[in-house]
Amino acid sequence: MIRKSILILTILIISCKTENKKTEFIEKQISVANTISETEEIDYWQHSEFKVTRSNNENGKQITIDSLHFDILKRYFKTDSTKLLFVQYDDFVNDTIIYKKYYKNGNLKEIKKYTYRKFIPIGNWTYYNSDGTIKKTIDHSLKYKVSFQKAMGLVKENGIKKPYETQIYKDSLYWEIMNWKNVEFDTISNEGIDQGKGILINRENGNIEKVERKRKWVT
Structure with missing residues (x-):
């Protein structure tokens, strides 16, 4: 023992x-x-x-x-x-x-x-x-007056929650920074729908436009 x-x-x-x-x-x-x-x-x-x-x-x-x-x-x-x-x-x-x-x-x-x-x-x-x-x-x-780091500050000021997804939008004129959440998923077809909230930031003058989008995806 x-x-x-x-x-x-x-x-x-x-x-x-x-x-x-x-x-x-x-x-x-x-x-x-x-x-x-x-x-x-x-x-x-x-x-x-x-x-x-x-x-x-x-x-x-x-x-x-x-x-x-x-x-x-x-x-x-x-x-x-x-x-x-x-x-x-x-x-x-x-x-x-x-x-x-x-x-x-x-x-x-x-x-x-x-x-x-x-x-x-x-x-x-x-x-x-x-x-x-x-x-x-x-x-x-x-490259632009509003850099990625400056854009991150604007995102925080506008209450966009993490995690972020960043892309260049409209011929590189805008930063698009979104927070996506899955709102629907079909286990049979493996298809899902995400709801996104975020902002478009003009990379030249810093003007902001709030946006909401949906996107579909398949695994």
Whole structure:
């Protein structure tokens, strides 16, 4: 009975240590996420429910961290599984992606930022030489008077709830930022209807138009 109790206690201790290491791992990755929403602290990066998946195939070693509000993907060089090739942070709630690619010597090669669902380039893109010096930068926020970051501020002011879905509307003149909710789903046909509320933001003068739409989809 004593041996059985000791065994159970040992398993519990090992389990706790494994979970602690798992939590430390995710927090370490999250601490360098450098999310797009620079004006906002995002506590869901510390969400307790996440899954870590590891694989190694013809594309090289890969680690995926999957949670309700974000994904983190890390891939390593095929020829050296200890060297990080790139890491990508997908922020579902704020509709943003940060992509960081590395040289084999460990130095950054490039940093890019997109909207998550439509892959619209946003913010500063930076390209580096292998010695760590900056090769060139592209500031996508300068393309229009109302940048993506400014648009996010207007969205908050107008009470649009997260998660957001962002796209460029009407020949690139408007930011369309919507919050979609499923209102109908047919389990037989796998068809659904979403109700969206959001705003159109003129990217030249900042004028705002509130919109409501419905969309149909099939899985």
